[in-house]
Amino acid sequence: MDLSIMEKVVVQGDLSSLKPEERLIYYTKVCESVGLNPLTKPFDYLKLDGKLVLYAKRDATDQLRKIHKISITITSRERIGDVYCVTARGTTQDGRADESIGAVSLMKEEKIWDEMRRCKVPTGNILPLTADELANAIMKAETKAKRRVTLSLSGLGMMDESEIETIEGAERIEVGELAQSNNQVQKKSSSDSAASNPDSKTTENKGKKNNSGGKPSSSNPKNSGEVYKMLDMATGTSPGGVTFAKLKVVNVGTGEESIVLANTAETLDQVNAISNNMQFKLDFEMSNGFKIVKSIQLVGEAA
Secondary structure (H helix, E strand, C coil): CCHHHHHHHHHHCCCCCCCHHHHHHHHHHHHHHHCCCHHHCCEEEEEECCEEEEEECHHHHHHHHHHCCCEEEEEEEEEECCEEEEEEEEECCCCCEEEEEEEEECEEEEEEEECCCCEEEEEEEEEECCHHHHHHHHHHHHHHHHHHHHHHHHCCCCCEHHHHCCCCCCEEECHHHHHHHHHHHHHHHHHHHHHCCHHHHHHHHHHHHHHCCCCCCCCCCCCCCCEEEEEEEEEEECCCCCEEEEEEEEECCCCCEEEEEECCHHHHHHHHCCCCCEEEEEEEEEECCEEEEEEEEEEEECC
16 A cells, blocks of 8 residues: 555545555454444445545444443533533443533524425525424434443544534445445546547547548437427426426427426526417426426427
């Protein structure tokens, strides 16, 4: 292993430079150093501040509590403003003791469904938690406190999974996503090396040109040249403030009906120019499951 890479891992805690087999070795060594079984997957990967790091899962804290015979007592539960706090005290058989706090917010940001974006968007309003949400928050605060004091007494200076959702920019990374990321890096390296060798690139292009008979390749949009007619139209504004037009159109050639959305000033003007029985060519693209209009070209009146 490159010493510079090893330095990043040991000093900075960044695992992104390691190969999959090197990460596996590091993962196993960390587990062995604290007596955990790596087959139970006690840790997982987290992307934070541009670094790939490990965080402890429930499997880790449960095993550590048993290994080190940690006894935990809740010493206080209190509400401070809009925050609920639980303090947990942990002790080991050799007399060591420590305390940690688990805190959760009792307020939430209001979000409503945005049809255009196909996701919930914040409205800017802050609301109190519902009864079920409050119950879950109280239990989460206790869980946080217990797990944090367990990690502290076990000598593991890493985050617990219950803390991740409150840290801005933290992103859980699955092993499959890591493999995909490595493949992308390898492809980028291959393309960079090809770019640095223009002779091989020229030869490759010549081969492609000969195979195609010297004609440039062309690709047409799937809906290019198809003529449509508007059946119905409605306008609205999304919660995010985006004005849109929802069109129900029919393909004149196939009779297939579909829904398309126009959400730019240019396409909205083009929609307004469509009159009854007028036919038009429609160019659209798929985005978040919606057909978003890119352009409309008027053809003429229907026969």
